[in-house]
Amino acid sequence: xxxxxxxxxxxxxxxxxxxxxxxxxxxxxxxxxxxxxxxxxxxxxxxxxxxxxxxxxxxxxxxxxxxxxxxxxxxxxxxxxxxxxxxxxxxxxxxxxxxxxxxxxxxxxxxxxxxxxxxxxxxxxxxxxxxxxxxxxxxxxxxxxxxxxxxxxxxxxxx
Numbered sequence: 001x002x003x004x005x006x007x008x009x010x011x012x013x014x015x016x017x018x019x020x021x022x023x024x025x026x027x028x029x030x031x032x033x034x035x036x037x038x039x040x041x042x043x044x045x046x047x048x049x050x051x052x053x054x055x056x057x058x059x060x061x062x063x064x065x066x067x068x069x070x071x072x073x074x075x076x077x078x079x080x081x082x083x084x085x086x087x088x089x090x091x092x093x094x095x096x097x098x099x100x101x102x103x104x105x106x107x108x109x110x111x112x113x114x115x116x117x118x119x120x121x122x123x124x125x126x127x128x129x130x131x132x133x134x135x136x137x138x139x140x141x142x143x144x145x146x147x148x149x150x151x152x153x154x155x156x157x158x159x
Contacts, residue, residue, distance in 0.1 A: 004137045007144060015043045022050045022057040030059055037066035039073070044106040118154060123147030 016035055023031045038046075045065045049057050090096065107120065127143030134142070 004140050007140055012038065015040075019043065019046055019050075019057070021055055022046070023059075026059060034059055034062050034066065037070050039066075039069065040106065041069055041102070042066045044109060048109060115154065119147040119151040122150040 015038060019035070019038070023034070042062070042065050046057055046062055049061055049065075084090075087093075107117075111117070123143040123146050126146035127139040130139035130142040
């Protein structure tokens with residue numbers, strides 16, 4: 001369980017590395033607290049802002065994105081913990097579709113063509129097959145390693 005959790009959250013290494021150029025020259029005492037609040041949604045919005053602004057991002061913009069998302073996360077988690085026992089199995093309401101929906105919206109916003117999406121597609125296919133044919137949570141490392149492998153293969157052939 002700990003290894004799978006580490007693997008899933010290791011994406012933050014790549015997310016932080018992708019944002020590093022935008023924070024270049026800014027004091028570490030400002031950058032590290034900002035990165036503490038980085039989550040998938042904050043990262044996706046920050047990357048879009050970087051593309052619009054030529055590779056830079058203001059800490060004010062980042063804080064303006066991160067603070068409301070963080071507060072929403074904390075408040076909604078508390079509400080969910082309070083009403084969860086009353087609701088019971090929320091999958092019967094279809095709420096389990098929320099996570100895939102959020103990630104599909106993020107992916108659509110980051111779409112830059114089929115070539116850039118190939119690692120995602122390969123990862124999805126590999127993870128899906130792993131769910132069907134392997135026990136436990138092997139779909140996590142299989143999907144991750146497949147996506148990384150395809151990204152590395154494509155990087156060698158980048159124009």
